[in-house]
Amino acid sequence: xxxxxxIAVREVSKRFDLKGSDGGLVALQALSLDIAPGExxxxxxxxxxxxxxxxxxxxxxxxxxxxxVTVDGEEPAALARQHALGVAFQDxxxxxxxxVRDNIALPFTIAGRSVDGATVQRLIDLVGLKGFEAARPRxxxxxxRQRTAIARALALEPxxxxxxxxxxxxxxxxxxxxxxxxxxxxxxxxxxxxLVTHSVDEALxxxxxxxxxxxxxxxxxxEVKVPFGRPREPAVMRSETFHALVDDxxxxxxxxxxxxx
Numbered sequence: 001x002x003x004x005x006x007i008a009v010r011e012v013s014k015r016f017d018l019k020g021s022d023g024g025l026v027a028l029q030a031l032s033l034d035i036a037p038g039e040x041x042x043x044x045x046x047x048x049x050x051x052x053x054x055x056x057x058x059x060x061x062x063x064x065x066x067x068x069v070t071v072d073g074e075e076p077a078a079l080a081r082q083h084a085l086g087v088a089f090q091d092x093x094x095x096x097x098x099x100v101r102d103n104i105a106l107p108f109t110i111a112g113r114s115v116d117g118a119t120v121q122r123l124i125d126l127v128g129l130k131g132f133e134a135a136r137p138r139x140x141x142x143x144x145r146q147r148t149a150i151a152r153a154l155a156l157e158p159x160x161x162x163x164x165x166x167x168x169x170x171x172x173x174x175x176x177x178x179x180x181x182x183x184x185x186x187x188x189x190x191x192x193x194x195l196v197t198h199s200v201d202e203a204l205x206x207x208x209x210x211x212x213x214x215x216x217x218x219x220x221x222x223e224v225k226v227p228f229g230r231p232r233e234p235a236v237m238r239s240e241t242f243h244a245l246v247d248d249x250x251x252x253x254x255x256x257x258x259x260x261x
Contacts, residue, residue, distance in 0.1 A: 006192035007035040012067035029217035040193040042203035050218030083111040086158035090165040092149040094137040101133040107155040123151040143174040161193040
């Protein structure tokens with residue numbers, strides 16, 4: 001599949017029907033974006049701009065009103081049927097009656113496959129939860145629950161990883177720690193990844209490229225190639241270049257500059 005984008009979004013618009021509204025709500029309009037195989041993209045934008053809608057289109061949870069979305073040249077629904085899309089949301093959505101081990105193993109059961117115990121244990125170790133295999137979600141901190149959710153998203157070795165504000169509900173210190181952990185995990189797998197976030201710092205630390213969306217109806221108004229090599233140490237966030245990019249992208253998020261209505 002040489003030359004085929006990992007994710008291709010072509011002239012996509014998405015309209016939601018609203019009761020009492022003739023035109024409905026236009027969340028996205030003529031949005032195009034290509035993500036290379038193995039690339040990590042972060043999507044920034046003001047609240048309500050359609051960032052999560054874009055991710056849900058790629059995840060096959062929504063369908064575009066116009067335009068097309070493909071993943072590795074296929075319809076997202078086909079990848080979903082193959083269980084080749086890993087998704088983690090801000091709400092970890094762990095099953096409270098299952099242990100950490102069983103929550104991570106759940107995708108195997110859903111896919112009708114035998115649970116690969118070695119893979120589950122490897123993921124537990126990878127996300128730093130060794131010793132908590134038998135714990136239930138209520139016994140875990142918020143950060144540990146999100147680690148479990150990310151491990152679950154990786155369980156079936158997906159071709160694409162989709163992250164919708166996975167650390168948005170966490171305190172700043174825990175969020176920074178998990179940014180470091182996610183970078184380490186991604187570096188080992190190099191999965192095509194889309195991260196939706198409100199945090200400019202998070203986007204710049206994790207991504208190869210940052211795209212900025214306008215206010216609704218959302219479309220891309222800015223793209224920045226992140227100049228930092230990998231692996232990235234936390235010290236990069238203290239550099240002048242990092243702070244200059246934070247300022248630049250924060251300005252791009254201003255509705256008057258991003259072209260929002």
